[in-house]
Amino acid sequence: MSILSVENLNVYYGVIHAIKDISFTVEKGEIVTLIGANGAGKTTILQTITGLVPMKSGIVRFEDNIINKSIGHKLVSMGIAHVPEGRRVFANLNVLQNLMLGAYTRNSKSEIEETLKTVFKKFPRLEERKMQIAGTLSGGEQQMLAMGRALMSHPKLLLMDEPSMGLSPIYVNKIFEIIEEVHKEGISILLVEQNAKKALNIANRAYVLETGRIVKTGSSSELSNDPIIKASYLGE
């Protein structure tokens, strides 16, 4: 069963047709990646799914529900968590407050505590700095916080937007390790990345976007060996 399916999605920014009739799916338990250059529309797609950007037409299904009309804040309790581009941690709040906001829609204190423990286990750095103001963390630590915050909602589907952007190679590796770890725990992942090589390494399938259109799709290994993809996205 598809956990997420997007059919014939169209998004406009004013007169600019940013997303042109795109369809794709994420099956349960998959990592699917959208790769493409700057401005291809990757971030817009994620933002449309979680309602930050309105769509012109199309159908977005999560599990069996059509979520087109769902207001952003309701999707969290349905099981979708979005790690936004640029991390967008709450810079004036401390690490613990940020994480607890991730669990905003959950009510059981004991369950939240439980999840907090697992998040701290994945990101020991966050536990060390839990009273530190998020704005003073390094970029890599902020990315970890953004991921930890998303996991606090106990999602079924994780949307990740450029998690490696602006990070040092050590942090990039660390972040990708954690994405795999989260995936092994049964969370489906839709990953948007500019680092196509890394993304294809961990993904099951990929869609290649060019100026708002899907131009290629296939399993990660297929795409990794495709000569055109190699030349344009993998720098080989």
Next chain:
Amino acid sequence: MKYIIYLVNGISLGSVYAIIALGYTMVYGIAKMLNFAHGDVIMIGGYICFLFMSKLSFNPYISVLIAAIGCMIVGVLIERIAYKPLRGANSLAVLITAIGVSYFLQNMALLIFGPNDKIFTSVIPNYPLNLFDGQLKISLESIVTIIVGIIVMILLTLFINKTKIGVAMLAVSEDKGASTLMGINVNKTIALTFAIGSFLAGIAGVLLCSAYPRLTFTTGAMPGIKAFVAAVIGGIGSIPGAFIGGILLGVLEIVSKAYMSAQLADSIVFSTLIIMLLVKPQGLLGKLNREKV
């Protein structure tokens, strides 16, 4: 001994400004708009309290509560009807709407209660405290007002920093999009902010009218603007800033009235704003908005 009296009266007036300024600053922090109708909500609080206490002979404390709740409802309605449809509109449109709402409220009060001043009976018993063998007379009103100000400040700080909803308000004030992604209902949070701010305005209205008992449809205008000045001096968006700004402004006003000129007191207050904006435009505790690239 006189200067102590001036100081106490100044802090007392300042506490009223501070309570009003909290409403300005919270709404600005979360909705990023200046609610210029906030001052007129104070006037409504005064009228509601007057109506229940003097006309319907309710217990003064219950009247205060009714006034605060009445203001809360008015505040939420204003937000729902006038401001919510303008979410995402440019800030000039919102500002002009706020000024329109302000005139609307004033003229509604004029229509309902008439143009004549009402004499407001203080909710606090007139009981001057005599200290130092009668050399120092401080009214109970001033003391109560200061205590109320302190209580409001403490409760609000605890609410914002320690409760789940309070932290959600901080989150919304920082990043509405990211807050939505956390599952926070941004619209509800904004409505709640208006509710709290207007509730406080109701209390401030009663305190203000208890100290200055002439109640008319423009009663809220000047204190509203001064509280706005207080919020800007303290750093708009900052809750402790609103408190400090309010107290400073109250003391400054009373001291200038006492030692310089009663006529010039307001000019001195507003000149302080101009100087503040020239020297430290973000206010005492405000944050400079750094542009992110």
